[in-house]
Amino acid sequence: MALALVLVPLAFAACAAAMPWQRWRPWLLPVCGAAHLALTFVALGRPDVAAIGAWLKLDDLGRLVLAVVSVLFFACSLYAPGYLALRTERSNRVFVPCLLVFLAMTSLIVESQHLGLMWVAIEATTLASAPLLHFNHNARSIEATWKYLLIGSVGIALALLGTFFLAYAALRAGLGSSLFFGDLVREAPRLSRPWLHAAFVLLFVGYGTKMGLAPMHTWKPDAYGEAPGIVGTLLAGALTSCAFLALLRFFQIVAAGGEAAFARQLMIGIGLFSMAVAGVFMARQRDYKRMLAYSSVEHMGILVLGVGIGGLGVFGALLHLVNNAVTKGVLFLSAGNIHRAYGSKSIEDVRGALRRLPFSGALFLAGFFAVTGSPPFAPFLSEFTILRAAMTSGHALVGALFLVMLAIVFIGMGGAVLAVVQGEPPEREPDGFRDRVGTVAPIVILMAIVLLLGVYLPAPVSRLVHNAAAFVDLKR
Amino acid sequence: MHAAVDRLLVVLLLVNFFLLGTSRLRALITGSAAQGVILAALVLSVHGEITLQSVLIALATVALKSIVIPSMLSRAMRDAAIHREVEPVVGFVPSLLLGGVGTGLSLVFARTLPLAPEHVGSLLVPSSLATAFTGFLLLATRRKAITQVVGYLALENGVFVMGLTLVQAMPVFVEMAVLLDLVVAIFVMGIIIEHISREFSSIDTTRLSSLKE
Numbered sequence: 001m002a003l004a005l006v007l008v009p010l011a012f013a014a015c016a017a018a019m020p021w022q023r024w025r026p027w028l029l030p031v032c033g034a035a036h037l038a039l040t041f042v043a044l045g046r047p048d049v050a051a052i053g054a055w056l057k058l059d060d061l062g063r064l065v066l067a068v069v070s071v072l073f074f075a076c077s078l079y080a081p082g083y084l085a086l087r088t089e090r091s092n093r094v095f096v097p098c099l100l101v102f103l104a105m106t107s108l109i110v111e112s113q114h115l116g117l118m119w120v121a122i123e124a125t126t127l128a129s130a131p132l133l134h135f136n137h138n139a140r141s142i143e144a145t146w147k148y149l150l151i152g153s154v155g156i157a158l159a160l161l162g163t164f165f166l167a168y169a170a171l172r173a174g175l176g177s178s179l180f181f182g183d184l185v186r187e188a189p190r191l192s193r194p195w196l197h198a199a200f201v202l203l204f205v206g207y208g209t210k211m212g213l214a215p216m217h218t219w220k221p222d223a224y225g226e227a228p229g230i231v232g233t234l235l236a237g238a239l240t241s242c243a244f245l246a247l248l249r250f251f252q253i254v255a256a257g258g259e260a261a262f263a264r265q266l267m268i269g270i271g272l273f274s275m276a277v278a279g280v281f282m283a284r285q286r287d288y289k290r291m292l293a294y295s296s297v298e299h300m301g302i303l304v305l306g307v308g309i310g311g312l313g314v315f316g317a318l319l320h321l322v323n324n325a326v327t328k329g330v331l332f333l334s335a336g337n338i339h340r341a342y343g344s345k346s347i348e349d350v351r352g353a354l355r356r357l358p359f360s361g362a363l364f365l366a367g368f369f370a371v372t373g374s375p376p377f378a379p380f381l382s383e384f385t386i387l388r389a390a391m392t393s394g395h396a397l398v399g400a401l402f403l404v405m406l407a408i409v410f411i412g413m414g415g416a417v418l419a420v421v422q423g424e425p426p427e428r429e430p431d432g433f434r435d436r437v438g439t440v441a442p443i444v445i446l447m448a449i450v451l452l453l454g455v456y457l458p459a460p461v462s463r464l465v466h467n468a469a470a471f472v473d474l475k476r
Numbered sequence: 477m478h479a480a481v482d483r484l485l486v487v488l489l490l491v492n493f494f495l496l497g498t499s500r501l502r503a504l505i506t507g508s509a510a511q512g513v514i515l516a517a518l519v520l521s522v523h524g525e526i527t528l529q530s531v532l533i534a535l536a537t538v539a540l541k542s543i544v545i546p547s548m549l550s551r552a553m554r555d556a557a558i559h560r561e562v563e564p565v566v567g568f569v570p571s572l573l574l575g576g577v578g579t580g581l582s583l584v585f586a587r588t589l590p591l592a593p594e595h596v597g598s599l600l601v602p603s604s605l606a607t608a609f610t611g612f613l614l615l616a617t618r619r620k621a622i623t624q625v626v627g628y629l630a631l632e633n634g635v636f637v638m639g640l641t642l643v644q645a646m647p648v649f650v651e652m653a654v655l656l657d658l659v660v661a662i663f664v665m666g667i668i669i670e671h672i673s674r675e676f677s678s679i680d681t682t683r684l685s686s687l688k689e
Binding site for chain 2: 114116117119120123124126130131137138139140142143145146147149153154157160164165168171172174179192194195198221222225226281284
């Protein structure tokens with residue numbers, strides 16, 4: 001079971017790479033997406049999913065992230081055939097297998113209980129996504145890919161150094177060195193403090209780079225700006241969630257070691273800083289896809305901020321992980337449609353999206369309201385939970401700053417989004433892009449989830465998030 | 477065991493300075509390959525005895541870091557028809573000085589960390605930090621894509637040396653996977669370098685400047 005979640009997408013990737021038919025290859029994606037979703041549902045229903053000894057195991061945090069990744073990938077896979085049919089000028093022989101390898105590796109990250117193996121899987125997602133970013137093969141996408149690869153690789157190298165530091169902390173304490181997550185959490189109180197601190201800082205910088213927390217976010221606007229919408233969705237929704245999961249694993253070890261206060265301070269600081277940086281850069285943004293990248297920086301900040309506040313904040317952050325991922329899907333995919341239709345990402349050239357693309361334009365607008373935390377959409381709920389956690393746990397100043405940042409982001413993003421959707425569209429090319437079922441239906445599904453989670457949190461989802469929060473924030 | 481390991485580590489540190497001081501890309505690639513050989517020798521001498529595991533890792537290290545990756549980089553260099561790093565952001569002499577300062581600081585910093593009894597007085601931890609720092613310096617201050625890749629390799633080598641203190645923690649399979657990831661990373665970077673040189677007729681990364689605020 002645990003193994004199948006990784007091996008099935010890999011097998012599909014091999015099929016896709018071997019398959020000679022350009023036209024049919026994209027259809028492997030929805031098939032594999034559906035298979036993965038089915039496997040995920042079965043796995044979530046079982047109490048104990050493990051494989052290869054203690055190496056792979058689906059714990060409560062893993063269950064939540066796996067569900068998010070699987071649903072998001074499925075929506076993207078429904079969108080992919082319609083999108084790739086419009087891009088017949090480019091071969092999808094690399095694109096499709098890389099997407100599938102990406103899915104396999106994210107499943108591996110979620111399941112691995114050995115921190116070395118988890119590192120390998122995270123690095124593998126970086127490598128699998130480089131060709132995805134480079135799909136357009138123009139000067140700008142090369143530049144974005146190079147920055148993504150280099151900054152991502154350096155970040156991930158620091159994370160490996162941090163992982164080694166952690167193992168050394170155990171060695172120094174005479175525990176023999178092990179990189180199994182369970183062992184480290186159990187033995188955490190005996191770990192050597194200076195090494196534990198140094199390890200957490202390195203890991204925070206390393207996996208924080210992967211998440212795109214400011215000031216390690218510099219690759220993000222370039223990468224998300226140049227990536228096709230579907231890749232942007234997977235990076236902003238799935239990969240960042242996995243990097244956050246990695247960060248939480250180390251947070252748990254540090255917290256179990258009695259150093260939670262140190263980690264929380266760092267998380268609150270970086271969280272607020274990320275939101276501030278995002279707010280500043282969003283206000284002056286002329287490119288609506290880069291704007292979404294800053295929105296992602298902002299929401300990564302909210303995630304670590306929630307965990308930094310602790311208690312109810314952890315629940316809020318994990319709920320926000322779900323909401324952010326799904327909302328990012330709506331935004332990136334609809335922005336991708338708008339980009340297709342106008343051939344420009346600049347808000348100077350794009351106006352009247354509501355008229356030209358009634359569905360994509362409306363979904364983009366709704367996605368904007370959702371992502372900035374307007375009721376009745378789901379992110380409102382999670383952001384409000386984090387705010388309440390801040391106010392009730394004596395972090396009133398943090399809560400106030402959080403509100404101010406949210407307001408700044410709302411105003412900054414609102415200006416650009418309204419400029420895109422309102423007004424009179426420029427002359428249309430006769431056979432230009434228009435909304436079709438294949439490129440709109442998946443976004444509608446995601447938007448429906450955002451709305452549903454906002455007005456009513458179904459019991460299974462609520463249980464998933466509660467269990468994960470209890471798992472992360474275990475009172476010791 | 478200590479003496480042999482420390483001697484190898486001193487050579488590793490010297491190669492760091494060589495990397496910082498040279499402008500020829502060919503020499504950079506050779507230096508990086510030499511570090512691969514040193515790392516393999518380190519693997520064998522740190523383990524103390526010749527085990528199947530250590531031999532396997534040493535062989536893989538030499539094969540990948542000293543043969544496969546350097547030949548990929550040489551090919552990229554030949555295709556791009558560029559042989560020198562000109563006008564780095566920080567000159568060669570200042571970067572040598574910075575490297576010296578960084579190495580000194582690594583020695584001081586490693587002293588403040590509590591070491592396990594078997595590593596007290598060993599150069600493993602400080603040279604790991606110094607090599608990683610050298611990699612950073614190359615990455616941040618050089619313009620040519622190939623030099624940046626060599627910098628990334630040096631950074632990885634520094635991390636690798638840190639890994640040597642934990643021979644029991646890393647199962648062979650994970651160690652191999654880390655090496656494999658590295659090779660694939662360099663391979664992907666090589667492809668992107670090729671695209672950079674085709675698109676911009678140069679591998680000067682300062683030309684990659686159209687994406688900014």
